[in-house]
Amino acid sequence: MNIRIEKIETLKDDHLRIITSWYNDSQIKYFLTPNFKETDLKENTIDEVKLWLLNNRSEKERYLVFHNQILIGEFSIDFNFFNLFIKDEKSAWISLCIGNKEYWHKGIGKIIISELEKIVKDKGVNRIELGVFEFNSKAKVLYEKMGYKQIGINKNLTYFNGKWYDDIRMEKLI
Secondary structure (H helix, E strand, O other): OOEEEEEOOOOOHHHHHHHHHHHHOOOOHHHHOOOOOOOOOOOOOHHHHHHHHOOOOOOEEEEEEEEOOEEEEEEEEEOOOOOOOOOOOOEEEEEEEEOOHHHOOOOHHHHHHHHHHHHHHHOOOOEEEEEEEOOOHHHHHHHHHOOOEEEEEEEEEEEEOOEEEEEEEEEEEO
16 A cells, blocks of 8 residues: 655645544544543634644654545654653654544554654654553554553543543553
8 A cells, every 4th residue: 555654844724624524523533532521522623733733842743644645644753742651751652543434444553653663763762652542442452463562541531422431551662
């Protein structure tokens, strides 16, 4: 599969609209954002998503993922994440979203994680940490297959579908 990864420097309006639609999609948004209240997550505006994606923090990098010319996902690497479970200055926090549902269950997550790991290693970082909500069992299985190990749990971190769920923290030494 012809997957291309592009670091975000600027954002085209059509890409911004697509990503905003992912972050407002009820099948996707609860996998991406913790919900701290027993209500539905609020809708994100295009301006909010733009500010978030074009964050000027030098220690955070964001990337777009394309199949040919089709935007299918995005990911980020934070080299100074404030909420690591294990505080370690040689750690990176990662997050990813495959927002185009036509590309779900096609091995794209594995490709993205492999690329993330190369980028992180090239930056001299030797540890990756991530969080996955306990109801996201498919992502957890993927991370485990890729060598990530559970290191802790943040109990009842997010509300989804009428219930509180844990945030499972995982790490991989690279």
